[in-house]
Amino acid sequence: MNLKIKKLHYIIISFIFLFSFGLPTTNTNHNTNSKNREQEKHRIILKTIYKTLHFLHPNPISINNDFSQKVYNKYFEKLDNQKRFFLQKDIEYLSVYKNKIDDFWIDGDPTFFNIIIKRFYHRIKEVEWICYQILKIPFDFNKKETYFLGKEKLLYPKNKREWIEKWKKYLKYLTLLEIIDSIKQKKLNLSREKIWKKAFLNEENKSRKKVQESIKEYFRKLKMRKKSDWFSIYVNSIISEYDPHTNYLSPRDKEIFDLNISGQTEGIGVELQDDKGYATVRKLMVGGPAWKNKKIEIGDKIIRVAKNIDSESKNIVGMLLEHSIRLIKGKKGSQVKLTIQKKNGSIEEVILTRDVIENKETFAKSFLLIDNKNQNKYGFIYLPEFYFNPENKKGRNAAKDMKLIIQKLKKENIKGLIIDIRNNGGGSLDTAIEITGFFLGKVPIVQIGKSQKNKKILKNHDHKILWKGPLVILVNELSASASEILAAAIADYKRGIIVGSHQTYGKGTIQSVYPLNRFLFSNEELGALKLTTNKFYRVNGSSTQLKGVHSDIVIPNQINYIFLKFMEKNLPNSMNWDHVDPIPFHYWNTKKDLENIKYKSIKRMNKKNKDFIVIYQTIQSLEKKNYNEKKFYLNWRKFFYDSLKIKRRNKKFHKLKDYLNTYGLKVCSPSYKIIFNTNNIEETEWKKNLKKDFSVSECVNILRDFNENS
Structure with a gap:
């Protein structure tokens, strides 16, 4: 997560300014050979990071x-x-x-x-x-x-x-x-x-x-x-x-980090794969420069690249794919010249003008649910992450997109809203606070600090509440960080109902990203430090670190066993759970009996919940066994009998997964249809999967109860 704290910047600048005079910058000594320059670069990176962690990490070791x-x-x-x-x-x-x-x-x-x-x-x-x-x-x-x-x-x-x-x-x-x-x-x-x-x-x-x-x-x-x-x-x-979330990002890793957190990059709109040393086109982004050009097809090989049309063309055959990609990418409006080996063996030159390419899977999407029982409409928003553009504050971000989506859904006269933040690993703290404010207004959202004494209360700045109606937040074990800020605030203010896994991921720490060369007066690319600066605490004083946010209605999620092993509480060097004093806050003023709605859902689930748990635990046990399979026989006969055993086990595993879906839909069995206007094939597939999602079905039941109680 990014958190802009001016005081922190001044501290970093001050101490790095003091000791950096003793370090010769890598672009001043023209006589130093390449090897020595690399050694000096490594020394600067190590020392800069050590000093930064020594002065600023909240958990000194x-x-x-x-x-x-x-x-x-x-x-x-x-x-x-x-x-x-x-x-x-x-x-x-x-x-x-x-x-x-x-x-x-x-x-x-x-x-x-x-x-x-x-x-x-x-x-x-x-x-x-x-x-x-x-x-x-x-x-x-x-x-x-x-x-x-x-x-x-x-x-x-x-x-x-x-x-x-x-x-x-x-x-x-x-x-x-x-x-x-x-x-x-x-x-x-x-x-x-x-x-x-x-x-x-x-x-x-x-x-x-x-x-x-x-x-x-x-x-x-x-x-x-x-x-x-x-x-x-x-x-x-x-x-x-120091902790699992403090990382050094090389210049290449920083590019990937920025792409993941913003969902945008500048390039030609192709997805490449390494095919025996050839950068081969695997996918064309619809609407991107390569797609519009019509001369590049899936399966074509890029063999030479001129980073701009005036530069010399460089042979990229045999080059690591990540280095080839860096040559092809560039600023919006700039041109790149590619030499393409077509699938039929012919060679062609293509000149493309780079543009902003969006990864649509990163961005929020929504649809309408129509309750067949009473024809009520409910909004459903899927938010994969709290994205923002670290290089452009005015660029696309999750808060802007969510605001537009909610306004659009309100025009449909919806009677309830489901926000799905399953598998949402976090993103921008500021964006998370702004989105939480859409449902709570100008109130304290989260506390941040290293201890009770120097904690700070963060509020949303906008009084206006975008959505005042029934609200359900859908989570799982991979809902982390900013997702937990949203879920925790909604739970603490009793603003809505949290549905999903027993607890969320449990990441209660805040990171800021600092480019290293920014403080060293050097043009050398040194990468960046993603540094844990603070912990965040709920308005009730509890940290979400390790413990996460507990759901009001627990529904087993089909999360693979291997992912559960990487929850915060299972990671080495995770920071400890603690708490600070709560801050004064008032519960959401609603006429709806939230506890009664929760009780109805729990009662509905409890009818079959024991069976749910047994099926879920059996699936987890089989996944664990598959994951922990360490010994393999290299004798064909032993392998034959082992493969039969594994085949039977896998068959049982897939049957159980299918049965859990079928069983879940029977337990949470509202009748509704999805209105989802899109021609995108991937999103249509997503819609199909949601029809089988019994967690969504129970969310619809909860919204129905909200409206029947009102």
Whole structure:
């Protein structure tokens, strides 16, 4: 989240101004070679971030040997989480630095990073050669071997023999997966062991060749990664010890961050994928420059790029996709010249004028629900995130869009409103406060601060309430941060009813983004620091950190088990829950009996809720088992019987998911139709899924109760 606090800016500028005179900027010494410039750049980044965190992070930590050891282990984990590249002797050799990273961090010294990455590059070359040698020889799937995919039982190879054996098992496992995929595509009847064996062994050679191609491509991309990419991982291994949401953003990561939070970028409107080194068109954005041009098609390969029509055309074949994209993108109104290899092999040159491209999936969308029982109309708004444009305050943002949508729905004479913030991970704090004010007016929305003494109360500035009628907020375990501010305020003021998971994500911290070169008087691109600056607290004084917001009506959501593992309370180094004093506030003045409406919904749900919970818990158990599957047999016969077992389990899993939907719609069974004016295929698919969404059905029941009580 972005929070503009002038005082904070002055503090940062003051202390960085003081110490930056001791750091030569990277564009002043023209005689320094490229390597030294890179070292100096890394030193500046490390020292600037250390000073910033030391002075401003709300949860200061001890920088000592214990800290050093944690970072040491974490960085190895990031580089080689399956322990396939480094040998045991590498770990022993590098262990001399295990207690020195804290000193390196304080001094802004990149020594440890340089040493470990040099060794890593060396191992990559060796492993590539090993893989090619292994894949020359057919695999024996009659041997009784086991491959472990998880991290718990993994050890670094003690010697070259163990190293080769580890890679051999991994490549054998990949070949096995290719064989299975090939067999599935042929749709053979493999219920009998003999048919399976024949099909399995016949596919070995072709599947091994496919793995060989994949491995070649894997190492090409791995070797193409810049040193700066590995440096970003190193920096984030250090600063994640402070909290999970403080991150270093390289210049490329900052671009991605801005795109995600604004839903807008400037370019030609194509989605590319890497196809063996070729930047290949996967999708054309409707209305974008490439779509309008009509000369570019899905499947075309971009082989050369001139960033503007006067510059020299650059060959991008073999270049990392992310670097190719940076060449193609540019400011609105500027031109780019592309050399395209068409699907028929012909070569064409295309000149395009870049424009603003919008990712429509980021933006709010709405439709009408018509209650067949009483013909009441209800509004439904889906808000994927609290988007805003960090580079343009007057640009498109969620508050502006929501205001227009609500005004439009009111003209339809709606009798209630559902706001769906499921999977909404947050965004702008200011935008969240403004949207919350649409339903509460000019009242305190949230408290922010590091403690009771220096907390600040944030209000919405507009007295005017956009919507005064019945309100339901739909949440799940992935509703986080700004979403929790909205849900918490609506719950605390008793303004509406919260429906969904037992609790939301539980992120109660605020981040601000600071470009590093802005304070160092340098034109060098240094990236940015996303820094946790404060915690936020509800008007009742409670933090949403870890505990999130609890729903009034709990309905099990079909959230994959793997996502639940990454809720705030399960993340390492999460900040603790705490509370401050509540502030005086009054409940929403309504004649509607909110508690009675909640009671009706709970009673309706409780009729079948035990069955709901049992089905949901069974689904979670099966997902957990699938996720934790660590051991794989590399013997064809054992794999055959294992695959039958997994197939039965998956069949049961999908049946249960379908049954949960069907069962849920029976429990929450209002009859309504959706009025949704769009020709967009993706949104039509979204509409189909919503018809099967029993959480939406219960929200309609609640709005019906609101109106029957009035």
